[in-house]
Amino acid sequence: MASPNDIRKGTVIKLNGELWSVVSFQRVSPGKGSSFVRTRIKSLASGKVVENNFKSAENLTFEEVGFKKMQYIFRDDNTITFMDGQNFEQVALGKDIVGEEARFLKEGLEVTIVMHGEQALAMELPLKITYKITQTDPAIKGDTASGNVLKDATAENGLLLRVPIFIKEGDEVMISTESGDYVERVSR
Amino acid sequence: MLSKEELEYRIALWNRVQNRLRIFFVERGYLEVQTPVVVRSPGMEPNLDPVAIELKDVVGVGMRAGLITSPEYAMKKLLGAGLERIFTITPVFRNYEENGGTHATEFTMLEWYRQKVDYLACIEETKLLIDTVLKDTVAGEMEGVVEGVVDRVVDGAVDGEEDGGKIGDCWFTISYVAEFKNRFGGQPDAMSLSELAVLAEGAGIVFGGDTRADELVDLLFNAVLLPDLVNQHPKLVIKEYPVSGAALAKRSVDGLFAERFEIYVKGLEICNGFTELTDSTEQRRRFEEEGELRRELGKAVYPIDEELLGGLDSISDPTYGNALGVDRLVMLVAGTKEIDAIAVFPPSQRYKFSKL
Numbered sequence: 185m186a187s188p189n190d191i192r193k194g195t196v197i198k199l200n201g202e203l204w205s206v207v208s209f210q211r212v213s214p215g216k217g218s219s220f221v222r223t224r225i226k227s228l229a230s231g232k233v234v235e236n237n238f239k240s241a242e243n244l245t246f247e248e249v250g251f252k253k254m255q256y257i258f259r260d261d262n263t264i265t266f267m268d269g270q271n272f273e274q275v276a277l278g279k280d281i282v283g284e285e286a287r288f289l290k291e292g293l294e295v296t297i298v299m300h301g302e303q304a305l306a307m308e309l310p311l312k313i314t315y316k317i318t319q320t321d322p323a324i325k326g327d328t329a330s331g332n333v334l335k336d337a338t339a340e341n342g343l344l345l346r347v348p349i350f351i352k353e354g355d356e357v358m359i360s361t362e363s364g365d366y367v368e369r370v371s372r
Numbered sequence: 373m374l375s376k377e378e379l380e381y382r383i384a385l386w387n388r389v390q391n392r393l394r395i396f397f398v399e400r401g402y403l404e405v406q407t408p409v410v411v412r413s414p415g416m417e418p419n420l421d422p423v424a425i426e427l428k429d430v431v432g433v434g435m436r437a438g439l440i441t442s443p444e445y446a447m448k449k450l451l452g453a454g455l456e457r458i459f460t461i462t463p464v465f466r467n468y469e470e471n472g473g474t475h476a477t478e479f480t481m482l483e484w485y486r487q488k489v490d491y492l493a494c495i496e497e498t499k500l501l502i503d504t505v506l507k508d509t510v511a512g513e514m515e516g517v518v519e520g521v522v523d524r525v526v527d528g529a530v531d532g533e534e535d536g537g538k539i540g541d542c543w544f545t546i547s548y549v550a551e552f553k554n555r556f557g558g559q560p561d562a563m564s565l566s567e568l569a570v571l572a573e574g575a576g577i578v579f580g581g582d583t584r585a586d587e588l589v590d591l592l593f594n595a596v597l598l599p600d601l602v603n604q605h606p607k608l609v610i611k612e613y614p615v616s617g618a619a620l621a622k623r624s625v626d627g628l629f630a631e632r633f634e635i636y637v638k639g640l641e642i643c644n645g646f647t648e649l650t651d652s653t654e655q656r657r658r659f660e661e662e663g664e665l666r667r668e669l670g671k672a673v674y675p676i677d678e679e680l681l682g683g684l685d686s687i688s689d690p691t692y693g694n695a696l697g698v699d700r701l702v703m704l705v706a707g708t709k710e711i712d713a714i715a716v717f718p719p720s721q722r723y724k725f726s727k728l
Contacts, residue, residue, distance in 0.1 A: 188578075199578070211470065212594060212595070213469065213470070213475060214590075214594055214641060215634075215641055215644050215695075215697075216417065216419060216420075216617065216619055216644060217419060217590040217594060217617065218419060218587045218590050218591055218594075219419070220577075220591055220594070220595055222595060234576060235576050236576045236577070236578055237575070237576060237577045237578065237591065237595040238577075238578045239577065239578065239579040239580070239583060239587070239591060241580075241669075242578065242579060242580045243580070244578075311472070311720075333385075333705070333706060333707060334706075334707045334708075346707065348381055348706075350377055350378075350381060360473075360710050360712070360713075362473060362710075363473075363708075363709045363710055365708045365709055365710045365713060366708065366710075366713055367710050367712045367713045367718075368374055368378060368712070368713065368718070369374075369375060369377075369378050371373075371374070371375045
């Protein structure tokens with residue numbers, strides 16, 4: 185038996201006799217009150233996607249799946265392709281499955297691909313990814329008219345970011361893939 | 373370790389926020405106090421897990437103790453002894469939390485209490501506090517805390533007038549019980565377990581057979597109603613909680629809700645305040661109930677804090693109290709939803725957990 189807190193992307197849950205793979209999830213733990221895991225899950229049989237909330241203190245049954253480290257290599261109109269660095273085997277995931285998270289991909293990035301038998305179910309990003317800043321303006325007076333201490337920046341893969349104003353072009357920054365927010369500058 | 377530049381930036385943010393908080397309370401006649409972190413009775417709430425520790429005296433005799441999940445009990449003892457307006461900024465600890473994102477095992481709590489006024493006054497004071505901190509720390513009233521880095525931050529920031537809507541968003545207040553009734557057709561405390569179970573199943577909530585009615589109410593509100601509410605209202609006050617979620621809050625005169633509120637800013641839960649329960653008999657009953665529930669859930673049960681109960685009846689009715697997450701406030705000022713981006717010692721790198 186597993187707990188909802190063990191849910192990660194691609195986890196396959198057996199629910200009412202059907203298999204569902206987790207498309208996205210978020211743990212919610214209020215200061216007071218029961219914690220739960222908010223999920224979008226996809227039926228492996230019909231492809232239907234539904235939203236579910238799992239109360240944290242419950243038991244769930246997970247179906248066995250494999251987690252494979254693979255590198256992002258390229259994308260075309262409909263799919264994104266990854267390669268196993270050991271045996272050069274390739275798998276493709278639909279862009280609709282990867283969703284918004286495709287924006288975090290950069291060439292050679294190692295991700296986890298969730299496999300159910302021969303079928304690739306989902307891509308799991310590292311929690312944090314380091315990017316080189318290729319464009320950002322120096323901080324000047326009146327710059328951050330939006331009222332906070334961040335400014336716009338562009339990363340090597342075109343990802344648009346908000347970073348603290350001491351960040352310069354050429355700096356490497358660590359970004360959270362959960363929120364898309366800046367976490368820290370990588371010390372050189 | 374983070375780089376010196378990054379550290380200075382973060383330390384400056386914390387200094388500015390904490391200095392502004394202190395000025396706010398001192399100007400309003402509050403005394404700053406410090407409360408113990410290691411205690412015999414760290415808290416009874418069924419949803420919280422204190423970090424348990426073993427203390428030894430000078431000859432090695434041990435006792436079970438815990439780290440506080442909030443300074444509430446100590447603060448109330450001071451109120452019972454006659455102090456009328458007090459605040460504290462203290463580390464607090466909670467087990468079974470994530471470290472990273474918006475959570476951490478150890479975080480910083482601002483807690484304050486004022487006698488003779490109720491939670492409605494507290495809501496107004498808290499709105500003013502949050503607006504003041506956001507406006508002044510972002511707009512740079514406290515310039516020059518750290519040379520260089522912060523001066524640039526301050527220069528780049530705006531003056532209060534042109535905040536581009538970031539700070540100037542309007543406050544919006546809703547009633548928990550009214551909102552719940554609108555959506556689900558009944559007063560949360562009046563609905564039966566089976567009615568709630570049908571609603572929860574319909575809303576895609578997966579729960580076990582031993583789930584209690586108050587948990588289902590909570591899940592329905594937090595999973596179904598709250599996401600839309602915080603999306604629509606960047607500065608949201610939720611008041612009038614169900615009596616089942618009263619914790620240490622007083623019931624309203626008509627008995628229909630607990631005088632409790634929470635504030636969410638940009639989707640982040642910032643604080644939780646009450647008109648405090650000052651009836652020691654009722655408080656003892658709730659502690660015993662919660663202790664029983666903790667036993668059933670297989671959680672540690674700590675002794676009831678008799679010193680707290682002994683002073684409770686001397687506290688004025690009404691008295692309000694509020695607990696606010698300072699890390700979250702710093703996150704708002706820094707424009708981030710990552711505690712790792714504002715902490716001087718990032719929580720996600722502090723511990724190494726391994727399966728036993």
